[in-house]
Amino acid sequence: MESPAPPARAPVPARPGDTGTVLERCITGIEGLDNILGGGIPRGSAVLVAGSVGTGKTTLSLEFLIRGAERGERSLFLSVTEASDKLVQNLSTFEFFRTDLVVDGSLVFVDLPVIYEKLGMLGAELSSEELDILLRTIRDLVRSLGVKRLVLDSLTSLGYRIRTDEQIREFVLRLGEEMNACGCTALLVSEITPTQGRYSTRGVEEAIVDGIILLWNARRRGDIHRVLQIIKMRGSAHSHAQYVIELTPIGLLMTPHLKGARSEGED
């Protein structure tokens, strides 16, 4: 089955000097990230947060949601594998996390397996019809709650139940369209292996999404640094440099990755 061509999105000023419509930004609230993004993620974008195990994908995504909820933007975490109550427990390590954000519904956690069960999607693989229903369920949830920030953790785990590349391509494309129509900025977590050479398991998702934030562990003379780099962000004149990050109780901190010595395994 041929996938339809991506529909036209709102015009964007891709580079400084362009005269297109200036997109509203979704200020992530992660100071360093907003700086290198030129003020935040263009609102309504679908962004892949790609990285291998232990690189900080979930932590970055959670901070994005908490900072949003603090700013009055309702935030939704769709968990595919990890139970929400365990995730909420882990949030207590963040000094900026307030439980009242969860209590008052500013920060919402939903376990995707619960949705599967309610929708009777109990098979190992999801059919195209089931994917369509799942997509509409997520859209309705976002619309009814007025969600402005969404995290799907992870797209990779969801993808294990999707049989073909065409299906996952269609799913990501339509999810991006729906979220864009709702003015909801979405982070889609993508688990990759260091040697994979691409930003998603299937390799088709990365071409469809609006942005890619890549995280990896870089080695320099035996020491390991967590590194972040914006690979692409449509509508944003963003930095392409590499930044070392640390996940601290006060949030994600970033500093330029020193280039005096190359990391092992780099070109």
Place this chain on the structure above:
Amino acid sequence: MAPADIGDRLRALPPGSAVGLKLDPREYADQYFAVLSAALRDVGSEPGTRTIYVAVTSPASFVWSLAQALDVPTDRISFVDAISHLMMHYQDPLPNATYVESPRALESIMLRVEYLLRRNPSPRSTVIIDSVNSLAIHNPSELLSEFLHILLNHLKSRQVLTLVLETTEEQAASVEQLLNLVVDETIDIARLGP
């Protein structure tokens, strides 16, 4: 040289200054203690002042014991300790210290300094880097110069007073050159007085 003389010089510096403090290895112990006294007791005791001490030469526990001898209050000083792990000297971590695994982890040192600045906001912060010589032992000069350039400019933009300890005669000419490029001035402690 007396600590008060050094303290007077440091207090006279404009906010955001980056200063090299040159110590003579032949009189290292006396000069180091005088600098520590001036930086922690004279400058560091002024209202609203907090000090972040980046320990690369000696473990934070050693510097902290000296600070205690100078009656520096615990809540006025924090440490970024980048040497204890390497020296296997990590059994009894200080509550006011954050530990970096290696003096080679320069980005981590920068991030821990930033963390402490944000965690303990103060209108008058001082960062002491002890020392450029120790950092030079563990890092190639190209990397070290990049580190100093980024860190010192960042601290300058935040109006933080930065003191970089250096020991003359021990350091390679390249280290002295790169330090001269990033600091506003260098104070030769031996020349400050009797």
